Amino acid sequence: MATLSSFPSTETEYSEDDVMEVSEASEDPESSSEVAVYGPGDYKEKFNPTDYLNFYYSNAAMPQGARVSLFVLPIFAHIMEETMAPEERFSMIDVGSGPTIYSAVCFRTLVRRIYLTDYVESNLTVLEEWLNKSKPFDWSTVISVVKRNEGGRPPNVWEVAKIEALCRQKVAKGGIFHADVHQPKVCPFEQMANREYDIMVSIFCLEAACSTFDEYRQAMKNMTNMLRPGGRLILGSVTEDSCYVAGMPSKERAVVFSLLHLTEQEIVDTLEECDFDLSTMRKYALNHEGVLYLMVSKRPRAKLAYTPGRFIRLS
Numbered sequence: 250m251a252t253l254s255s256f257p258s259t260e261t262e263y264s265e266d267d268v269m270e271v272s273e274a275s276e277d278p279e280s281s282s283e284v285a286v287y288g289p290g291d292y293k294e295k296f297n298p299t300d301y302l303n304f305y306y307s308n309a310a311m312p313q314g315a316r317v318s319l320f321v322l323p324i325f326a327h328i329m330e331e332t333m334a335p336e337e338r339f340s341m342i343d344v345g346s347g348p349t350i351y352s353a354v355c356f357r358t359l360v361r362r363i364y365l366t367d368y369v370e371s372n373l374t375v376l377e378e379w380l381n382k383s384k385p386f387d388w389s390t391v392i393s394v395v396k397r398n399e400g401g402r403p404p405n406v407w408e409v410a411k412i413e414a415l416c417r418q419k420v421a422k423g424g425i426f427h428a429d430v431h432q433p434k435v436c437p438f439e440q441m442a443n444r445e446y447d448i449m450v451s452i453f454c455l456e457a458a459c460s461t462f463d464e465y466r467q468a469m470k471n472m473t474n475m476l477r478p479g480g481r482l483i484l485g486s487v488t489e490d491s492c493y494v495a496g497m498p499s500k501e502r503a504v505v506f507s508l509l510h511l512t513e514q515e516i517v518d519t520l521e522e523c524d525f526d527l528s529t530m531r532k533y534a535l536n537h538e539g540v541l542y543l544m545v546s547k548r549p550r551a552k553l554a555y556t557p558g559r560f561i562r563l564s
């Protein structure tokens with residue numbers, strides 16, 4: 250079973266043998282000690298933002314496992330800072346951010362507007378509650394880890410608060426929006442200041458949202474249509490696994506969601522089909538953990554020249 254980005258401790262890990270598929274024949278999985286595996290169609294009903302955050306990003310959970318995304322995103326962000334001019338990196342969108350804000354933490358100084366998006370309304374509510382401070386999750390440990398990975402000494406409480414305030418500022422300029430990667434129009438563009446984005450982050454979303462490889466290819470196309478030509482994608486994927494733990498509401502019960510089984514080759518082939526220039530690709534993989542992070546540029550718009558009677562492609 251996947252432990253998304255080295256998901257927590259071996260103590261709480263379940264083996265494949267502990268997992269049963271939900272079938273019509275099964276009793277109510279929530280009342281039994283068996284572990285139910287929910288699918289892409291169950292997110293709205295069964296994904297619980299609080300359980301997810303407590304399991305992976307709470308101050309208690311953080312020391313129990315390395316969150317690889319918090320190491321990799323700052324590295325990729327740093328590369329972008331060095332290789333993209335400020336006017337080329339105005340906006341960043343996280344597709345399938347869930348209830349998390351760590352992508353905003355990693356990109357807070359790089360872009361002017363940050364958009365956090367997800368399919369599940371309760372995730373969006375948790376993000377709104379963080380943004381308006383009405384019921385904010387405590388992101389201080391995550392912020393400290395990101396800051397330390399950016400270099401320098403551990404930040405004190407005032408520095409952490411300053412970082413979080415900057416994240417809020419950038420998310421307030423962008424927004425929090427619904428997204429469905431299965432729709433050609435993934436986000437409600439009419440409500441958003443941007444239609445195309447300079448940087449797109451999507452971590453562990455598509456393989457959770459899709460049941461078949463065809464669905465995955467279409468979802469990737471829908472999602473990356475929102476990235477401008479020449480823009481950069483950071484894609485975090487779980488490879489060759491079939492499910493992950495989305496929270497442990499009690500010591501006895503894990504909530505498990507299915508993942509589409511994907512190989513690295515399938516992911517890379519899909520990116521090529523979606524007009525990404527594989528010669529720009531940078532990769533960070535933890536093969537034994539089954540997590541793969543890719544940063545890759547979308548091909549720029551072709552330059553056309555008109556010669557009498559026809560257009561010719563210059564690039």
Ligand SMILES: C[S@@+](CC[C@H](N)C(=O)[O-])C[C@H]1O[C@@H](n2cnc3c(N)ncnc32)[C@H](O)[C@@H]1O
Nearest residue numbers: 345346347368369428429430452453454457458
């Ligand atoms: C494993 S979580 C990843 C959350 C976050 N990116 C992280 O790294 O912790 C998968 C996310 O995909 C979202 N998701 C599921 N189906 C989706 C869909 N059709 N469109 C967009 N997001 C979807 C879920 O709501 C959930 O927040």
